[in-house]
Amino acid sequence: MNNVQLIGRVGQDPKVMGDGKVARFALATTERGYETKSGKKIEERTEWHTLVFFGNICKVIEQFVKTGSLISVKGSIHYNKWEDENKNIKYSTEIWCTDLELLGSKKASDGDNLEMTQYKSAEEDIPF
Numbered sequence: 001m002n003n004v005q006l007i008g009r010v011g012q013d014p015k016v017m018g019d020g021k022v023a024r025f026a027l028a029t030t031e032r033g034y035e036t037k038s039g040k041k042i043e044e045r046t047e048w049h050t051l052v053f054f055g056n057i058c059k060v061i062e063q064f065v066k067t068g069s070l071i072s073v074k075g076s077i078h079y080n081k082w083e084d085e086n087k088n089i090k091y092s093t094e095i096w097c098t099d100l101e102l103l104g105s106k107k108a109s110d111g112d113n114l115e116m117t118q119y120k121s122a123e124e125d126i127p128f
Contacts, residue, residue, distance in 0.1 A: 002076040004095050006049060007103070010069045016062045023058040025065070027051050027073070027095075050094045051075075057100060057120070064102055074099035 011026035026048050033044035051073060053061055065071065075097035082090050099120050 003074070004077050005072070005074045006095065007070070007072045008049070010065055010067055010071060011048065012067050014061050014065050016058050020058050020062065021055060023051075023053040023061040023065075025051055025061075027071070050092065051097050052094050053097050053100070060100070065100075070103040072099075072101040072103055073097045 006027060006029050008027045008029035011028050014023045014025035016023045028046050028048055030044060030046045033042055035041050073095065075095045078094045078096050080092045080094065084090055
């Protein structure tokens with residue numbers, strides 16, 4: 001089973017392409033630092049993920065998802081391999097998302113009550 005669930009902050013405003021049927025943007029997720037029982041300090045670590053959405057959900061993304069937005073997504077992981085113009089092999093990883101929850105903006109998370117809004121892609125919009 002290929003399932004991914006992430007909660008994080010949007011790194012830049014989404015790019016919506018293909019007549020509004022594909023949206024792509026980066027999401028930052030952070031694992032908090034901690035100290036082990038033996039006293040070893042583990043530093044906080046941030047990972048960046050490329051998210052891709054398909055279909056009508058892209059209209060919601062274009063309207064409501066902005067840099068700094070706190071969101072939750074569900075989807076599946078996809079690996080890509082290609083050759084660049086210099087014949088170098090390149091790799092990338094994308095999360096093809098089917099579900100989106102808007103958890104709030106960076107400003108709103110400073111203490112306001114957040115209302116969670118959920119969106120789901122229609123099955124016919126998903127290319128897998």
